[in-house]
Amino acid sequence: MADVDLILTNAIVLTMDRDFRIFAPGAVAVAGMGIAAVGPMHDILAAYPKAERFDCGGKALTPGLINAHTHAPMTLLRGMADDLRLDVWLLGYMMPVEREFVTPEFCRLGTLIACAESIRSGVTCFADMYYFEEAVAEAVAQAGMRAVCSQTVLKTPSPDAASYEDSLESARTYISRWKDHPLVVPSVAPHAPYTCTPEILQACTDLAVEFDVPLHTHLSETLDEVAQWRELYDMPVIPWVKKQGLLEAKVLAAHCVHIDDGEIHTLEHAGAGVAHNPSSNLKLSSGFAPVVEMLEAGLNVGIGTDGPASNNDLDMFEEMRLASFVAKAVSGDPTALPARQAFEMATHMGARALHLGHLTGSLEPGKRADVILVDLGSLHSLPQFDRDPNALYSRLVYATKSTDVTDVMVNGQWLMRDRVLQTIDEASLVTAAAEYARRIDAFLIQREGSLLTKLVAIEGAQQEESYEIQIKVRLQDPAPVLVGSGVESLEVVRKAHYQEYDTYFSFQDPSQGRLRYREDEFVDDDGAVFNVRYRLTLTGPAREYDHSVPLSRSRFIAPATHSLRFYREYFQPVRETEINKDRRRWLVRFHGKEFFVNLDRILKPALEQTYLEIKSRTWSRGDAEEKAGLILELMEVLGAGEAQVVKDEYPDLV
Numbered sequence: 001m002a003d004v005d006l007i008l009t010n011a012i013v014l015t016m017d018r019d020f021r022i023f024a025p026g027a028v029a030v031a032g033m034g035i036a037a038v039g040p041m042h043d044i045l046a047a048y049p050k051a052e053r054f055d056c057g058g059k060a061l062t063p064g065l066i067n068a069h070t071h072a073p074m075t076l077l078r079g080m081a082d083d084l085r086l087d088v089w090l091l092g093y094m095m096p097v098e099r100e101f102v103t104p105e106f107c108r109l110g111t112l113i114a115c116a117e118s119i120r121s122g123v124t125c126f127a128d129m130y131y132f133e134e135a136v137a138e139a140v141a142q143a144g145m146r147a148v149c150s151q152t153v154l155k156t157p158s159p160d161a162a163s164y165e166d167s168l169e170s171a172r173t174y175i176s177r178w179k180d181h182p183l184v185v186p187s188v189a190p191h192a193p194y195t196c197t198p199e200i201l202q203a204c205t206d207l208a209v210e211f212d213v214p215l216h217t218h219l220s221e222t223l224d225e226v227a228q229w230r231e232l233y234d235m236p237v238i239p240w241v242k243k244q245g246l247l248e249a250k251v252l253a254a255h256c257v258h259i260d261d262g263e264i265h266t267l268e269h270a271g272a273g274v275a276h277n278p279s280s281n282l283k284l285s286s287g288f289a290p291v292v293e294m295l296e297a298g299l300n301v302g303i304g305t306d307g308p309a310s311n312n313d314l315d316m317f318e319e320m321r322l323a324s325f326v327a328k329a330v331s332g333d334p335t336a337l338p339a340r341q342a343f344e345m346a347t348h349m350g351a352r353a354l355h356l357g358h359l360t361g362s363l364e365p366g367k368r369a370d371v372i373l374v375d376l377g378s379l380h381s382l383p384q385f386d387r388d389p390n391a392l393y394s395r396l397v398y399a400t401k402s403t404d405v406t407d408v409m410v411n412g413q414w415l416m417r418d419r420v421l422q423t424i425d426e427a428s429l430v431t432a433a434a435e436y437a438r439r440i441d442a443f444l445i446q447r448e449g450s451l452l453t454k455l456v457a458i459e460g461a462q463q464e465e466s467y468e469i470q471i472k473v474r475l476q477d478p479a480p481v482l483v484g485s486g487v488e489s490l491e492v493v494r495k496a497h498y499q500e501y502d503t504y505f506s507f508q509d510p511s512q513g514r515l516r517y518r519e520d521e522f523v524d525d526d527g528a529v530f531n532v533r534y535r536l537t538l539t540g541p542a543r544e545y546d547h548s549v550p551l552s553r554s555r556f557i558a559p560a561t562h563s564l565r566f567y568r569e570y571f572q573p574v575r576e577t578e579i580n581k582d583r584r585r586w587l588v589r590f591h592g593k594e595f596f597v598n599l600d601r602i603l604k605p606a607l608e609q610t611y612l613e614i615k616s617r618t619w620s621r622g623d624a625e626e627k628a629g630l631i632l633e634l635m636e637v638l639g640a641g642e643a644q645v646v647k648d649e650y651p652d653l654v
């Protein structure tokens, strides 16, 4: 008989084994890192009369919870930018801040904070995906938790790698170093199909297979992703990644929100695990994963919180409850995903999804001693009914708070005793996190203070600066320009004809300048559109000269790689003005000097109509702002430097 170090006794033991056995009162015998025996209290005490005893005081003793998907270091970015659409959130805030701040030190600190929060809420094991994963692994080991720590690989440069070759190389070194660690399972994480290439997916798969470690990724999170895949490859995401060989590895796939029955069976057949993230899917309105169908098909589905920037906590009690409630609501069936099944997903099935089913997830001899004690005596989880054993699961999943967890043990080591953390100094973490928040705030405040830095943050260094002199003349009759002026020595170098759809963003502080989103539709001689160009132009404040129309202003131009909606949500203008012009443009040479001649016809807004609207209304003092807005719209149509033209045209308005 094994040497037993400790007996956890006088508990309601929920084993979460295959038969869902419950011992009340029960006991668990711990030997070294592992569980030696589980059973009725009197049997265990009789079997090991000399072993030290720990009285659990009638609390529930269960396997530790398993958070199947998170990005632990992002605790340091929690609450930095919320209530945004995924692209604005990710490309506008998360990635620029990560480029600036994410270092090994950031990852170590963020992970320690995540570990402290997780231990407090009864989590003993989690699957992580981030940068500098070796620093994450070091923090996990320091905290004494169990985790699958996955090194991210992306096709674009990341905070820890200039290229994907670099990150693959560091993933290989990291995995070989941590391969046999007692707590950390190293892993590789090709971030998602849309942030990787087929070559990256293949290389990551080869690496995971070579070292026999899990491969962690995001699959089918949004409808957009699936629609894009159908358009590009004529198939949804799962068959496509299968074609790339990805399912050869031990896959842990986060989300799988938009997958069909065929894809569910493909994943099940490949032995892949799925991490269901109800809070994140709700918060980012990604949709509702077909969890009930996945479970019916026999897939191993764990429950994850996703990163603390998209949840915003790491509370698995809340996540279990949501998983159950959302499944009921979406299926219209209150019997769907009952409490015991939700608890199973957060324990035994979650461990299998992480490919750690042989180590943890249930209280069985031979598994590691990863256990928690939950106080069921609080008012909010009373009373106890004994008729139906499921009442215990429903108390744990529907009524228990994470703060009811009092004690946590991982690998036979206490990480929390009577709500006091044993391996982490929380006070120092709080101070260090506050310092990061201060620095990130300062960085963002500085960036948000200037349209240019905000533009550079998302479009990189692509912008070009130009200065130009414009002279504008209002024409009653454009015919002479159209047919050519007959001026001698004026040579037309090239010409173009296009429709310009402009949206001007104006801001509170006019010295910021304005931002123009322009869609140019190039039109051929028959009036058909043959090319479309999207550009973003930041125009500095114009300098005007008295009683004259020339102006000069600095402009930064960048190709617009995102949608108008993206820029609107990212820059948050106080006003938007739409202008549509028909533009004919000639590059001409005159006495050796080249310059452009534009002939613009304003199609929107209808100037005359706006003028009549302003004129026909009786304006009260309270309407001043609206009137100013309409006048501004008129001015903007004609350009910032052309107040004079407006004054000439509509002298009674200004």
Ligand SMILES: [Zn+2]
Binding pocket: 069, 070, 071, 218, 254, 306, 307
């Ligand atoms: Zn994620």
